[in-house]
Amino acid sequence: MPLKVDYQKDYKNWRPVKLLIRMALLVISTMIAYVFPYYETLTAIVGSIFTVSVSFIIPCMCYLKLSACYRSWNYELLGIVGLIVFGALAGVLGTYSSIVEFAIGAGSTSY
Numbered sequence: 001m002p003l004k005v006d007y008q009k010d011y012k013n014w015r016p017v018k019l020l021i022r023m024a025l026l027v028i029s030t031m032i033a034y035v036f037p038y039y040e041t042l043t044a045i046v047g048s049i050f051t052v053s054v055s056f057i058i059p060c061m062c063y064l065k066l067s068a069c070y071r072s073w074n075y076e077l078l079g080i081v082g083l084i085v086f087g088a089l090a091g092v093l094g095t096y097s098s099i100v101e102f103a104i105g106a107g108s109t110s111y
Contacts, residue, residue: 041102048094056087 036042060080064070069077 036102038102038105041098041105044098044101045095048091048098052087052091052094056090057084060084060087 032042060083064077064080069080
């Protein structure tokens with residue numbers, strides 16, 4: 001016995017909601033394009049924030065939680081903490097350099 005679903009009844013009044021979502025996405029995209037006219041600057045900022053955390057910080061934190069080697073100080077824990085500190089420092093410096101590059105690029109009008 002097939003399951004019959006009446007999509008027309010469930011989604012009949014969703015047209016205004018869809019329209020509002022599309023308009024909101026358009027406005028947000030326009031605001032982002034206005035703030036970041038150079039796409040590579042935006043990707044540098046996002047990349048320096050998220051790539052470092054996904055590559056260094058989160059895996060090390062998950063390993064510490066799963067292995068429970070954080071309960072006593074040893075060389076393994078020092079290495080993992082060193083990687084976390086290095087990742088945090090690289091993320092801060094990468095974000096800072098991307099923001100400085102954006103500020104310098106925003107001041108110049110040459111293309």
